[in-house]
Amino acid sequence: MHNKSVAELSRELESGQVSSVELTQEFLDRIKREDSKYNSFITVTEEQALADARVADEQRAAGNATPWTGVPFAHKDIFCTNGVRTTCGSKMLENFVPPYDATVTANFRQAGAVCLGKTNMDEFAMGSSNENSFFGAVTNPWGLSEGNKRVPGGSSGGSAAAVAARLVPAATATDTGGSIRQPAALCGVTGLKPTYGRVSRYGMIAFASSLDQGGTMARTAEDNALMLNVMAGFDPKDSTSLDREVPDYTATLNEPLKGLKIGLPKEYFSDQLSPAMEQQIRNAVKEYEKLGATVKEVSLPNAKLAIAAYYVIAPAEASANLSRFDGVRYGYRCEDPKDLMDLYTRSRAEGFGAEVKRRILVGTYALSAGYFDAYYLKAQKVRRLIQQDFINAFKEVDVLMSPTTPSPAFIQGEKTSDPVTMYLEDVFTIAINLAGVPAMSVPAGFVDGLPVGLQIIGDYFSEARLLNAAHQFQQVTDWHQREPQ
């Protein structure tokens, strides 16, 4: 059962071949047995999951089912879950039990899905290797047999590792600069970052509010479509949510790709990319040509500025967002504060990890008097130049394709000595968040036994087309079905 997709499990539940209680128990047993190798879960909610599974079985029996009724999955530990600890990977929220559900959480609850627990992540979603979690690093299920522990990517590394290791068939995730696509690529699973504003951010603990977007992770594109069907939509509780019609994302998966115009951004096939990685991506593009797509080179001339703009905008917004953690209303408080300033400064010094503190300090600096114009305003202007590159490219082509990452999963500890080395990991993903367009990572081959991700980027609100393109690719390839040994 653990190798089946959400779509397959849903059909088996519907036909009565298996009950949700049986399925839930099987996945819970797998987590118990296997997750000590990966550390992909921070919290497992066994009792609640089994109770929810019993309700789901009753709903199925009563003929009240959605495709998700009784299907097990997990939430990234950034989505608030009423009554269930939500840590965001931080000591600051080690014991935080939210008194409300995120909209995404409520949507899955409403659909009858069975949440098995909360997945590990880089603290406050800041990181590209999942080594920044207060609850310990996550290990990539790939490459373990060689004895080297590799990173799963981040920040949604727990979700990616759990899906790759078949501990859950699907998991929610979030993406601010690559945090869905990069771990999906490194773990050999399929992930989608939707258009900014497509999925509600309400109750999704904020990192950089103009970039954060909730999204999907599963093994198949079809399962990503099933997830997005539940997650997408306007939410009055999120002031940046966009009021656009939500299509049935599964309805167009089987559209033929004949005539699809693919652009290859030349800046993303630069010398940062190893020849072996490039070969896998070129092979994937050839598959698309066989499916009837046409390919041309395009240019994103300002893409090279994306990391610089991001490392002003994201820390600046983080410094404002994370000011709410003050040791007063919820979260960590230091022992014996001697005055209010001591309460604030020590609670924050002790509650936040090193990378979070670095970004808060950089952001505070960039927003401080005398520097605002030179940093924040300049970065927001460059952001528009980057967006314009994408707008121009989508006048010529339907989708863009590139590698998701410059190299496959690296060994734990390899990039932790200098923050900037780690930041460069997101060189192909960050511009997409700045522009706000949707993008996926789809398994597209292996280099040295490690998965390679193909990034497919679309115009605003083109999630259905991206899922269609990914699904068609998965009909003629089996990279997404490969299982780590």
Add this chain to the structure above:
Amino acid sequence: MTISREDIEKVAVLARIRVDDEQVSALEKDLGNILDLVDQLGAADTDSVEPMAHPLNAVQRLRADEVTETNQREAFQAIAPATENGLYLVPRVIE
């Protein structure tokens, strides 16, 4: 671009994060590297470019001025580090 010890100490106060003396040197190096990376922005010609705040230029929606939230003080204060009689407790600020 370098960032001085004084800058770091000042920013730490603004950010309400205690930074011990022995941490300042490491921060000088790390923040200096990050600011070097960010300085690439200077190369971009942005003279006639408007700053971008939202990818789809959305503006804040207004809602009717009606009460939509219920009072959940007990639920919210149940997760606070210290409360008394419905109030949040902090160290004394007025002598």
